[in-house]
Amino acid sequence: MLKKNKQIFYRFIPLTIFLILFMIGIAVNEPQRVLEQAWNICLDCIGIG
């Protein structure tokens, strides 16, 4: 039982870390930057940049 609880607990570690990263991103207004990038045609992606 203890082993099982430990396994569930370990699963929360990466989730928490990435959730914090996600929140940091929102706090520094990164979504706006991502949006601006996504609105422009990426010539590199097309292969002519």
Added chain:
Amino acid sequence: METVRKLIQTFFTFLTNGYVLFPWTKNIYQGSFKIVCSPGLNCYSCPASITYCPLGSIQQLLLGIRFSFETGSYFFGSYVFGTIGIIGSLTGRLTCGWLCPFGLLQELLYKIPSWRKFRTAKPLRYIKYFMLVFLVIVFPLVLTDQWGMGKPWFCKFVCPAGTLEAGFPMLALQPDLRATVGLLFYNKLFWLFLFLIWSVFSCRFFCKTACPLGAFYGLFNKISFLQLHLNEENCTDCGACFQVCPMEIQFNKNVNSPECILCMRCLHEGCKFDAISLRGAGLPLSPISSKKYIRK
């Protein structure tokens, strides 16, 4: 179950590429939905795409990190890494098997009859980690020009999804762009055709060997909330899971391998002995038989 999976893959392909007005606007979608991450490989310069590509965004943020820090805005990809990290932590590589448009295309190509089907050599599977570490993270960050700007190495030199979903349609929609086609485009064409043609002979060849997004999600397979579980008591080591697996994994020998895309074919089509079950946070999600089977 395989039909359901194909339907979900198709639905998701159209959902993430739902901008139907592009033939008239002759441009990409520029609405606010583009703040949403496409979990699978789907180029955001595809005229129909309504979501952003995590790989493209990470590279764009990292290549301009110096400029971003100088201007006092601290964009280092935390929003994008956070998003795909959450997806990976919850579902591992499930996205590859169920939601990725490029994965669906490769699976359809594999259905084309060919004189022989090939397995993918194990060393080739490590290439995707090189792609993730160097082409997506290190090179855009470190190899900069005189203005301190890097390049999106993976998008620029390899990404076959970009060439297919953005390259061809945008060149068709905007004739002015055709004048700029050169060696770089032909290089990307080469990679696109290599991966597509080889997908006829080897299932999901790009996913197995070169997809950085799959490599990233795969890192979570052993610790994600959603996992396949092996009931060792029921396993007869018959190898049926290996026979049906598109990623060529023998599940009982490599439980929750980073290669596993959680398509669940081993669970529904392969194993006849109820040795494989689906678990969410360690709790069973699919019924487990209490029958016991005798090992060979």
